[in-house]
Amino acid sequence: MTTFGGVSGAHLKQFIERVERLEEDKANLANDIREVFAEAKANGFDTKIMRQVLKIRKMDHQERSEQEEILTLYLHALGMVPQENFSEKTENEVA
Amino acid sequence: MTTFGGVSGAHLKQFIERVERLEEDKANLANDIREVFAEAKANGFDTKIMRQVLKIRKMDHQERSEQEEILTLYLHALGMVPQENFSEKTENEVA
Amino acid sequence: MTTFGGVSGAHLKQFIERVERLEEDKANLANDIREVFAEAKANGFDTKIMRQVLKIRKMDHQERSEQEEILTLYLHALGMVPQENFSEKTENEVA
Amino acid sequence: MTTFGGVSGAHLKQFIERVERLEEDKANLANDIREVFAEAKANGFDTKIMRQVLKIRKMDHQERSEQEEILTLYLHALGMVPQENFSEKTENEVA
DNA sequence: AACGTTGAAATAGTTC
DNA sequence: GAACTATTTCAACGTT
Numbered sequence: 001m002t003t004f005g006g007v008s009g010a011h012l013k014q015f016i017e018r019v020e021r022l023e024e025d026k027a028n029l030a031n032d033i034r035e036v037f038a039e040a041k042a043n044g045f046d047t048k049i050m051r052q053v054l055k056i057r058k059m060d061h062q063e064r065s066e067q068e069e070i071l072t073l074y075l076h077a078l079g080m081v082p083q084e085n086f087s088e089k090t091e092n093e094v095a
Numbered sequence: 096m097t098t099f100g101g102v103s104g105a106h107l108k109q110f111i112e113r114v115e116r117l118e119e120d121k122a123n124l125a126n127d128i129r130e131v132f133a134e135a136k137a138n139g140f141d142t143k144i145m146r147q148v149l150k151i152r153k154m155d156h157q158e159r160s161e162q163e164e165i166l167t168l169y170l171h172a173l174g175m176v177p178q179e180n181f182s183e184k185t186e187n188e189v190a
Numbered sequence: 191m192t193t194f195g196g197v198s199g200a201h202l203k204q205f206i207e208r209v210e211r212l213e214e215d216k217a218n219l220a221n222d223i224r225e226v227f228a229e230a231k232a233n234g235f236d237t238k239i240m241r242q243v244l245k246i247r248k249m250d251h252q253e254r255s256e257q258e259e260i261l262t263l264y265l266h267a268l269g270m271v272p273q274e275n276f277s278e279k280t281e282n283e284v285a
Numbered sequence: 286m287t288t289f290g291g292v293s294g295a296h297l298k299q300f301i302e303r304v305e306r307l308e309e310d311k312a313n314l315a316n317d318i319r320e321v322f323a324e325a326k327a328n329g330f331d332t333k334i335m336r337q338v339l340k341i342r343k344m345d346h347q348e349r350s351e352q353e354e355i356l357t358l359y360l361h362a363l364g365m366v367p368q369e370n371f372s373e374k375t376e377n378e379v380a
Numbered sequence: 381a382a383c384g385t386t387g388a389a390a391t392a393g394t395t396c
Numbered sequence: 397g398a399a400c401t402a403t404t405t406c407a408a409c410g411t412t
Contacts (some may be wrong), residue, residue: 015105015145017190020149030118030121036117039110045107051405144264146401151256165239209318209335212317212318216314216315223308223311226303233296233300235300240300243301332393333391
């Protein structure tokens with residue numbers, strides 16, 4: 001295997017090509033998304049408003065995640081280990 | 096189906112959720128790419144150089160596309176209709 | 191000088207107006223460019239082709255910059271400090 | 286002068302180069318603007334708010350009253366009491 | 381003149 | 397927290 005300054009060209013090439021394949025997939029998905037917007041527009045929806053809706057829904061999810069994160073911090077601060085399934089497991093007690 | 100001001104909520108919801116699913120897939124791919132870089136880095140590769148290599152390879156591809164695009168434009172400008180398969184079909188003549 | 195909450199209104203105003211002046215110049219240049227295209231069109235040139243030519247020329251320049259950039263990265267990666275004047279100094283050797 | 290299909294290469298080249306020069310100037314101005322923002326930032330100003338201010342000043346005639354409310358909010362956020370005439374009167378002091 | 385397409389600008393996110 | 401990169405957004409251009 002060819003190496004330059006301790007660097008393997010073949011190995012590097014593999015990483016490069018893996019990234020390129022993933023980025024191609026990613027670009028295809030971006031296209032798919034664009035097509036959904038186009039279809040929605042053809043059905044009379046306002047894409048600008050749709051994007052706003054998506055943004056708000058995303059923030060809701062993030063907010064929920066953040067709140068869960070904060071809850072975890074609080075529980076840790078209280079010496080309580082957060083449970084995986086809060087509702088199902090009730091037999092665990094904090095010492 | 097519920098409508099508000101002539102807008103179908105159910106229909107809109109479907110578009111929104113399709114986009115959200117696609118964006119989730121896209122985000123996952125972005126994660127995969129990040130992981131590849133992390134793995135490469137753990138193997139001693141310089142990610143900055145990797146990104147530069149990727150950039151140049153991408154530009155090469157784009158440049159090729161642009162060259163083909165302008166060839167088409169030139170042919171049109173010269174009154175020649177570009178052929179689907181330039182090399183295979185030779186029976187078409189330009190007036 | 192009037193300040194509010196440690197913020198100088200007059201100072202802010204100066205920055206705002208400097209930006210506005212520069213943006214005005216920029217808008218004027220955009221107009222000039224539009225006029226050149228209009229003039230070229232009036233002389234029978236296809237603006238689409240012109241834009242494509244400009245695009246390719248721009249990519250060429252960028253590609254050259256990217257090439258130089260990655261050369262620098264490679265040299266650094268190999269422990270070689272890139273020289274200011276690549277062509278003039280050839281007496282430096284890498285151990 | 287060389288012509289292809291009635292197209293003058295030299296003439297075209299002149300148009301192309303005029304556009305390139307103008308675009309270079311435009312790019313330089315964009316850089317200057319970026320530098321002004323950087324300088325303002327280094328002086329403790331919030332560039333995001335500055336951009337908002339610029340946007341609102343640009344709108345001027347249209348939807349002025351609506352935007353003034355937002356401007357008021359931003360200025361308040363800065364701890365500044367909004368002025369009646371921002372640009373013309375600089376001698377006014379806030380009690 | 382509205383539409384889609386494309387290029388530039390701004391913002392958000394990531395890395396060091 | 398500063399710089400760089402990626403994504404998103406905005407505006408202009410050509411097209412129908």
